[in-house]
Amino acid sequence: MRTVTKDNITEIFAAYFSEDADPRTREVLLAMTRHIHDFIREVDLTHDEWRKGLELLEWAGRITTPERNEFVLLSDVLGVSSLVDMQHSVEGATSSSVLGPFHVSNPPALPVGGDMKRDFEGKVLLVEGTVRDMNGAPIPHAEIDIWQTAPNGMYSSQDADQDIHSFHGLMTADENGRYAFTTARPVSYTVPDDGPVGEILRAAGRHPWRPSHLHYIVSAKGFRSLVTEVFPDDDPYLDQDTVFGVRDDLVMKYVAKPAGSFPDGFALSGSVKEAYSRVDFDLILAKENH
Ligand code: BEZ
Numbered sequence: 001m002r003t004v005t006k007d008n009i010t011e012i013f014a015a016y017f018s019e020d021a022d023p024r025t026r027e028v029l030l031a032m033t034r035h036i037h038d039f040i041r042e043v044d045l046t047h048d049e050w051r052k053g054l055e056l057l058e059w060a061g062r063i064t065t066p067e068r069n070e071f072v073l074l075s076d077v078l079g080v081s082s083l084v085d086m087q088h089s090v091e092g093a094t095s096s097s098v099l100g101p102f103h104v105s106n107p108p109a110l111p112v113g114g115d116m117k118r119d120f121e122g123k124v125l126l127v128e129g130t131v132r133d134m135n136g137a138p139i140p141h142a143e144i145d146i147w148q149t150a151p152n153g154m155y156s157s158q159d160a161d162q163d164i165h166s167f168h169g170l171m172t173a174d175e176n177g178r179y180a181f182t183t184a185r186p187v188s189y190t191v192p193d194d195g196p197v198g199e200i201l202r203a204a205g206r207h208p209w210r211p212s213h214l215h216y217i218v219s220a221k222g223f224r225s226l227v228t229e230v231f232p233d234d235d236p237y238l239d240q241d242t243v244f245g246v247r248d249d250l251v252m253k254y255v256a257k258p259a260g261s262f263p264d265g266f267a268l269s270g271s272v273k274e275a276y277s278r279v280d281f282d283l284i285l286a287k288e289n290h
């Protein structure tokens, strides 16, 4: 029997693995444990600090529900979700970005040119673009699931005053890959910070803000489905997104358009009398086997 020491415990952990263990499971678990052991040695972790870490995880477990997963949020604010995403990004395709917890199933159908703003306050934003493959060819009839905050900074699932489907829509792009809709311009908002993640953010002197964005999930047969977001280039939190979701190709100019210039062909045509903004955001998909 070997005596376990602080220097050989990592090696002994590896030796406990069965020969029959799945090779990838073995690789992942061994590397993770090696990094955790090295981290403890590097910072000389105290009992109190270790206990505090476990308490935060326990708290995350207590408040996690199907609607609010504190572990996913923890992964988001530590940059883990974004790093996993970026490890698997395909050069030439639109970057992917965090999904977040506010997507709803069965969103209502939104026709091309349809409107998500309805009677909500807020500035009109016209969003247009084309779904393309990596050679620039349009992909007909791609499915685009879109969601965002209301102008009060809340998603429908956070706000008793909204119906669950407000600011959610499912669009099928036309035969030329074009999609378009009107909405209320989304606003910057804070991730939930009343749990352990909020405590970690405060301890680090970090804020809980995200720059304003629209979320997309884009799917088309034969292509990798894309979870992404689009951000305006003038948002004050663009360079300090608390969940690290901003990528250069997802930052777009929201062009200010004067009153009286709203184009025909949209559900809101004729009813937009004031100035509005317009953003053009093409979505480039990678082939499934890429
Ligand atoms: C969101 O953008 O909806 C979001 C993403 C990560 C954590 C919390 C919210």
Ligand code: FE
Pocket: 100, 102, 213, 215
């Ligand atoms: Fe969001």
